[in-house]
Amino acid sequence: MKEINKILKKAEDSEEINQEEALSLLKVTGKDFFALQQVADQICFEKKNNLVTFVINRNINFTNICYQGCKFCSFSVSNKNEESFLKNHEEIKEDVIDAKRVGCTEVCIQGGINPELDFDYYLDILRVVKKIDSNMHIHAFSPQEVFHMAKIYSSSIEDVLKELIRAGLDSMPGTAAEILVDDIRKVICPNKISTSQWIDIIKIAHNSGIPTTSTIMYGHIEDLQNRIEHLQVLRNIQAETSGFTEFVPLPFVSENPVLSKLTEYPLKASYGMADLKLFAVARLFFNNYIDNIQCSWVKLGPKFAQVSLNFGVNDFSGTLMEENISKSAGADFGEYLTPEKIIDIIRSAGKHPAQRDTLYRILKNY
Numbered sequence: 441m442k443e444i445n446k447i448l449k450k451a452e453d454s455e456e457i458n459q460e461e462a463l464s465l466l467k468v469t470g471k472d473f474f475a476l477q478q479v480a481d482q483i484c485f486e487k488k489n490n491l492v493t494f495v496i497n498r499n500i501n502f503t504n505i506c507y508q509g510c511k512f513c514s515f516s517v518s519n520k521n522e523e524s525f526l527k528n529h530e531e532i533k534e535d536v537i538d539a540k541r542v543g544c545t546e547v548c549i550q551g552g553i554n555p556e557l558d559f560d561y562y563l564d565i566l567r568v569v570k571k572i573d574s575n576m577h578i579h580a581f582s583p584q585e586v587f588h589m590a591k592i593y594s595s596s597i598e599d600v601l602k603e604l605i606r607a608g609l610d611s612m613p614g615t616a617a618e619i620l621v622d623d624i625r626k627v628i629c630p631n632k633i634s635t636s637q638w639i640d641i642i643k644i645a646h647n648s649g650i651p652t653t654s655t656i657m658y659g660h661i662e663d664l665q666n667r668i669e670h671l672q673v674l675r676n677i678q679a680e681t682s683g684f685t686e687f688v689p690l691p692f693v694s695e696n697p698v699l700s701k702l703t704e705y706p707l708k709a710s711y712g713m714a715d716l717k718l719f720a721v722a723r724l725f726f727n728n729y730i731d732n733i734q735c736s737w738v739k740l741g742p743k744f745a746q747v748s749l750n751f752g753v754n755d756f757s758g759t760l761m762e763e764n765i766s767k768s769a770g771a772d773f774g775e776y777l778t779p780e781k782i783i784d785i786i787r788s789a790g791k792h793p794a795q796r797d798t799l800y801r802i803l804k805n806y
């Protein structure tokens with residue numbers, strides 16, 4: 441208790457907490473758990489003035505064909521699978537028109553690593569969006585996709601990003617991070633880019649003027665120390681580039697993926713308190729580094745996502761529409777929350793709802 445209080449006092453005084461201290465906080469229970477909650481909520485309250493934001497956006501998953509074979513993924517299929525799809529630019533255009541119709545300020549575009557696609561396919565997606573609405577913010581393509589584009593375009597990451605920016609890219613999701621510890625990556629996503637490749641691509645994006653989110657996919661075979669190592673990687677990058685807009689903890693959805701059946705790597709169960717501790721610790725660990733901590737209502741469910749707003753979370757993510765990735769993994773929650781529903785959830789948590797754009801500029805207070 442005494443030791444925990446000391447760490448919490450440091451955080452309250454805006455001092456940096458180190459990895460060992462963060463690890464101790466991830467293990468708290470009982471009164472210490474509530475003390476952690478209070479400090480995270482207080483820091484968040486002071487930093488954000490009790491505001492909880494959301495963005496009106498839609499997801500566009502343009503293909504589920506992918507041969508990367510990530511063990512946690514139930515979204516990807518081969519091109520022989522009857523459920524496989526690849527959207528053409530006409531279909532993507534319809535999605536963007538739909539997004540504009542419901543007032544979206546952002547489209548979030550990601551897909552599988554589909555070998556049938558050439559670099560022009562990706563560039564044309566961006567051009568299609570900007571042709572429909574030059575003000576629509578394009579949040580697109582994970583570091584893994586950018587890496588793939590560099591391969592098929594036989595070019596450097598820098599040059600690929602230059603082309604993407606020229607075609608309309610505004611920001612990138614910091615996905616494909618999963619856990620930035622190579623021993624874990626070798627098991628859960630053996631064909632994905634390594635930790636150092638992920639870091640390099642993200643830094644190049646930031647230095648090219650492309651902000652990104654930062655994410656963690658947790659609650660599978662990693663341990664608490666791995667989670668903290670991951671947070672440290674992100675904090676180091678942010679200290680150098682200031683390019684992360686937010687941190688998004690993504691709990692592993694275990695219902696369908698192969699990873700849940702690997703007997704040699706049993707899942708380490710992660711329950712609700714572990715989720716809440718991670719959110720709160722992220723708020724403290726990233727204090728003065730990453731301003732925004734986002735909950736994923738698609739993964740957590742709207743009710744638990746609301747609870748997270750008392751644990752250092754200040755952003756409720758977006759309206760989404762068409763969220764296929766979590767659903768394929770077995771998540772129970774819907775594809776779309778209306779802005780009205782989100783406002784209601786935020787307000788009934790005692791927070792002030794506000795609509796933001798992708799870069800966290802406030803568009804409307806409610």
Ligand code: SF4
Binds near residue numbers: 509514
């Ligand atoms: S997580 Fe992404 S890269 Fe990995 S298999 Fe699924 S779609 Fe492919």
